[in-house]
Amino acid sequence: EDPSPECISHVHMMGKETVSAYWFDGNDTSLVYRFSPSVASFEKCNLNSNGLLQSIGHYWRWASNYCFGLHSEAGKVMGLAASGDTAEYTNLNILSVNKDGLISLDYEKLHKEFKFPNIFGKDLSGEKHYADVSAMVQRDTEKILMDILTILKGKYTTNTLYYAGGVALNVVANEKIIRSGLFENVILNGSVEDNGTAIGAALAASNILMKKRVTETVTDFYGRAYVNNEILTAIEEFSFEFEFVEEDQIYDRVASLLFNNKVVGWFQGRSEFGPRALGNRSILANPSSPNMKYILDLHIKHRDRYRPYAPVVLEERARQYFDIDGVSPVMMREGKVLKNNFPAITHVDGSARVQTVTENENEPLYKLIKAFDKVSGFPIILNTSFNLPGEPIVESPTDALNSFSNGSLEYLCLGNYLVSRSSKSAKS
Numbered sequence: 001e002d003p004s005p006e007c008i009s010h011v012h013m014m015g016k017e018t019v020s021a022y023w024f025d026g027n028d029t030s031l032v033y034r035f036s037p038s039v040a041s042f043e044k045c046n047l048n049s050n051g052l053l054q055s056i057g058h059y060w061r062w063a064s065n066y067c068f069g070l071h072s073e074a075g076k077v078m079g080l081a082a083s084g085d086t087a088e089y090t091n092l093n094i095l096s097v098n099k100d101g102l103i104s105l106d107y108e109k110l111h112k113e114f115k116f117p118n119i120f121g122k123d124l125s126g127e128k129h130y131a132d133v134s135a136m137v138q139r140d141t142e143k144i145l146m147d148i149l150t151i152l153k154g155k156y157t158t159n160t161l162y163y164a165g166g167v168a169l170n171v172v173a174n175e176k177i178i179r180s181g182l183f184e185n186v187i188l189n190g191s192v193e194d195n196g197t198a199i200g201a202a203l204a205a206s207n208i209l210m211k212k213r214v215t216e217t218v219t220d221f222y223g224r225a226y227v228n229n230e231i232l233t234a235i236e237e238f239s240f241e242f243e244f245v246e247e248d249q250i251y252d253r254v255a256s257l258l259f260n261n262k263v264v265g266w267f268q269g270r271s272e273f274g275p276r277a278l279g280n281r282s283i284l285a286n287p288s289s290p291n292m293k294y295i296l297d298l299h300i301k302h303r304d305r306y307r308p309y310a311p312v313v314l315e316e317r318a319r320q321y322f323d324i325d326g327v328s329p330v331m332m333r334e335g336k337v338l339k340n341n342f343p344a345i346t347h348v349d350g351s352a353r354v355q356t357v358t359e360n361e362n363e364p365l366y367k368l369i370k371a372f373d374k375v376s377g378f379p380i381i382l383n384t385s386f387n388l389p390g391e392p393i394v395e396s397p398t399d400a401l402n403s404f405s406n407g408s409l410e411y412l413c414l415g416n417y418l419v420s421r422s423s424k425s426a427k428s
Helices: 056-068 074-081 107-113 128-155 171-180 194-210 228-235 247-259 292-300 315-321 363-376 397-406
Strands: 008-013 019-024 029-035 095-097 103-105 160-164 185-188 241-244 264-267 281-285 310-314 333-337 351-357 380-385 411-414 417-420
Touching: 056 074, 056 103, 056 128, 074 128, 074 171, 095 128, 128 171, 160 171, 171 185, 171 333, 228 397, 228 411, 228 417, 247 264, 247 281, 247 363, 247 411, 247 417, 264 397, 281 292, 292 380, 310 315, 310 363, 315 351, 351 363, 363 380, 397 411
Parallel strands: 008 160, 160 185, 264 411, 310 351
Antiparallel strands: 008 019, 019 029, 095 103, 241 417, 264 281, 281 380, 310 380, 333 351, 411 417
16 A cells, blocks of 8 residues: 655665665655666666666766766766767667666666767866767756655655755756755755765664654764864874964964965864765865866865865755755755856856855854854865865774875864964874
């Protein structure tokens, strides 16, 4: 039997193989739809699997391989898509879904139409062909997501969508879903990839072992917190200059550095759980500097020129600067930049992947942005992940100091300690 219409729909788009939807009535959860190439088609809700490699995620894997020579560069495909022309490849019907929700990905057509894979991973800045291919994949993804959600909404009336999975990292598609009006509430969390299943597994085990549900404040910071004494011990293993700055001065000091176009590593509190740096393990910079993106791309992050950087803005003032309705605490929303004086965070199409922050969500970051607003006149800071190319986001003070030592950052703020570059050699 179908669950009651008062339930909540939860659509889970796993980037690799599964699309599934659940009803949740506050007590019980029921699977109502699944498309999984890796699960037998006779499963009750699987709706006749079309075989392996047939999913939205596999479309992005193909695009990643075709454009960049690697299967793990979906984020680059999304960034490149903004430079492409969606009218270049039309009516190919490569990714489709029927009225029952059966997804089909036409590899034969892909191999027939696209014959120039970037197998050596050359820089694609200014490469129209690959930008147009990326734009096609982005457009098709948005259409299929809306088709699937429309099918589900027609069968299971609900006004709330909980949305997760690798595809949910696509902020452009997220914004299309939100602005479609299909759901009154679209709820996105920060750990949407497969790593989020760890939270679900822990909750399931807790419910079984504790025989009751335990609630706590929702957060995206689950790493370990390091006290100043631990930070000092790590700093002393290196030969950098450093000083302890009192709590009432640290925010003004760092804000002044940012205003003067210094790039600062920011290490505070517990590390983020999920793929986004949300202000505890971040590299911060001035979004209004016309040279900042070039500096970050060339010297700090070593990134392709077409990849954008994200702004973090005070939630209460976000709509002054971005066309965004609602909040975006985990950097999962996109909005047009309403002013033209923020070149470092404005993408080629005039948009930005926006993070909003409140004092309750992240007090140190909030106070820093308030301090930056006092000297700059705007409550926005450029925020990107604190890591070197090919490395994970830093977790410990030693991680941060090693990254600082091997990279080109000018300053590093760990807790109350402000570190500046004096030598790149660590003590033996």
